[in-house]
Amino acid sequence: MSVTLHWYDGGTIPAAAFPAHEAAVMQKALCGQPAAGVVRLARCALIGAHEDPARALRRSYVDGRFPVIRRRTGGGSLSLDPGSLCLVAAFPRPDHPGRRIAWWVRCVADSLIGALATLGVACRFDAPNDIVCDERKCASVFVALEPDVVLCEAVLPVTLDIEELLKTLRLPLEKLSAAGLQAAxxxxxxxxxxxPAIDPDALPAALATALSSLAKGPARRVEPPTTTALPPPALQTAESADLAAFLKTPGGVLYLDLWLDSDHAIRRARWSGAIQGAESALFARMSASLVGRPVAAAEAALAACLEATPDLLHIEREDLVYLGRLAAGRYWLGERLGLDHANHITVFSPHRGQDIEALLADIDTILLPYCAKPAWCKWRHRDGCPECGRCAVGDAYGLARERGLQVTTITNYEHLRAVLSALVAQGTRAFLGVCCTDFFLKRDYAFIEAGIAALFLDIGGETCYALRAEEDAYAGRFTAEAVMDATLFGQVLDLRDRVRDHKSAPRHLPDRRKHARSAIKH
Ligand code: SF4
Ligand code: SF4
Incomplete structure (x- = not known):
């Protein structure tokens, strides 16, 4: 059936009017009318439907400066310059039976690519949801599948203040130096x-024409609806979870936060991240499957809950189930080391079925970061340490050496790659590493490529990600000092020893929830 796509150009609107703009377009589709609207937004942060603002945004910079608006579509968060073009389109879902999220994202992206081509710009799709021109990102596409409506959104920045972007988003991007900004x-x-001489009317019209193929009919321009700018709801500061697990997937980083009751059964579960495509009921269903169960049963509960493959963009059913295993692994560590400590330990295994006890028992190598050595120490940028007794890294060296473990200070990124290659060559099965979570998330491919299992202890203090000095850090020039917990390091090695001696019984786990901290400090 041929249906006309009604589209409008809403001009510049306050960011706070964006939800009303979304609602107006969706309402049309709910009545069976495909619709699209293009608006230009004032300065704001536009966060995905499932994002945790504390992890996605630098709240210390954002709060009080400009509004934070939550989209109805999932995906990542954006820092928008004034005048950024936002396309919102909605189609009655029954008109497109059986179409999955990836199909919609690709169709909308292809429509945008076609529209830009009519204006002389050659682009291509870059999975999972970007459009790039000469390998530089120029637009992002987001889709939400509601029961009766498919909501499609695209954001095309007209200008982009990179410094503002780096200050707004908790992305592990380059430092704010001239070279770093240029690279970003x-x-x-x-x-x-x-x-450069963009006709303000040309692109919305081209977009509408390109999208009309999804409506299977022509595009007709209509008057924009009247929308009201309501004050955006205040961002809640979420109660810290008792236990958190995360997994980097091709569709983005997925987080599972758990709150436990006094018997340490799961009281509440929350999923978050730059996730696209989940129908809202999916997360509620997964959370409900966990409530009342011990953390050790999370993986099985999720497997039973997710009989069919959920429709998520580049996130598989196995990823969701594996998060249950990662949470259980952290809880196992928490039973022995304390939950607050376990939240600072990340399990990485190239084999998802690997048992955490087996991983611990395999550890024979220690990798420490140079950034935790004092800035004044002459060993800071060198491998090794004479254990002068004046820092936690020296304590760690002592604990490792007394066990006969191989220990290396990683002095820069190339050194890490070389050390990992050497470990692969010598057949190392697992190592204990110390680094910040941001580094692990951004450079996980180095560990995936090496294929060696690892436990990572998170460092605190002045990490180069917090200070936005990652490039200096990778090159070994980072001057601030991170803080490593030598006591926890020693406790992990003690636990490894006990596991090797088959004596890893859990100790009594006190109710430390009041003091628990989230492992991921994003
Ligand atoms: S213990 Fe080692 S790393 Fe720490 S200050 Fe002394 S020499 Fe430097
Ligand atoms: S990325 Fe920076 S803060 Fe993190 S471990 Fe490396 S040098 Fe330290």
Whole structure:
């Protein structure tokens, strides 16, 4: 059946009016009318439907400066310059039976690519949801599948203030030096650079025409609806979880936060991240499957709950189930080391079925970061340590050496790659590493490539991600000092020893929930 796509150009609207704009477009589709609207937003942070603002945004910079608006679509969070183009389109879902999220994202992206081509800009799709021109990102596509409506959104920055972006988002990007900003700038291609003399009317009309193929009919311009800018709801500061687990997937980082009752059964579960496509009921269903169960049963509960493959963009059913195993692994460590400590330990295994006890028992190598050595120490940028007794790294060296473990200070990123290659060559099965969670999340491919299992102890203090000095850090020039917990390091080694001696019975786990901290301090 041929249906006309009604579209409008809503001009510039306050960011706080964006939810009303979304609702107006969706309402049309709910009545069976495909609709699209293009607006230009004032300065704001536009966060995905499932994002945790504490993990996605630098709240210390954002709060009080500009509004934070939550989209109805999932996916990552964005820092928008004033005038960024936002497309919202909605289609009655029954008109497209059986279509999955990946199909919709690709169709909307192809429509955008077609529209940009009519304006002389050649782009391509870059999975999972970006459009790139000369390998620089110029647009992102987001889709939500509601029971009766498919909501499609795209954001095309006209200008992009990279410094603002770095300050707004908790992305592990480059430092704010001239070179760092230049490198980050090279990753984006805002429309204003691609089409310097952009006709403000041309792109919305081209987008509508391109999208009309999804409506299977022509596009007709209509008057924009009247929308009201309501004050955005205040961002809640979430209660710290008792236990948190995370997994980096091709569809983004997925987080599972758990709150426990006094018997340590799961009282509440929350899923978050830059996830696209989940129908809202999916998360509620997964959370309900966990409530009342021991953490050790989380993996089995999720497997039973997720009989069919859920429709998520580049996130598989196995990823969701594996998060249950990761949570159980942290809880196992928490029973022995305390929950608050376990939240600072990340399990990495190239084999998802690997048992945490087996991983611990395999550890024969220690990797320590140079950034935890004092800035004044002459060993800071060298491998080794004479254990002068003046820092936690020296304590760690002592604990490792008394067990006969191989210990190395990683002095820069290339050194890490070389050390991992050497470990692979010598057949190392597992190591205990110390690094910040941000580094692990950004550079996980180095560990995946090496294929060696590891436990990572999170460091605190002044990490280079918090200070936005990652490039210096990778090159071994980071001057601030991170803090490593030598006591916890020793406790993990003690636990390894006990596991090797088959004596890893849990100790009494006190109710430490009041003091528990989230492992992921994003
Ligand atoms: S213990 Fe080692 S790393 Fe720490 S200050 Fe002394 S020499 Fe430097
Ligand atoms: S990324 Fe920076 S803070 Fe993190 S471990 Fe490496 S040098 Fe330290």
């Amino acid at each position: 700038r090279g990753r984006f291609a805002p429309l204003g650079e691609l089409i």
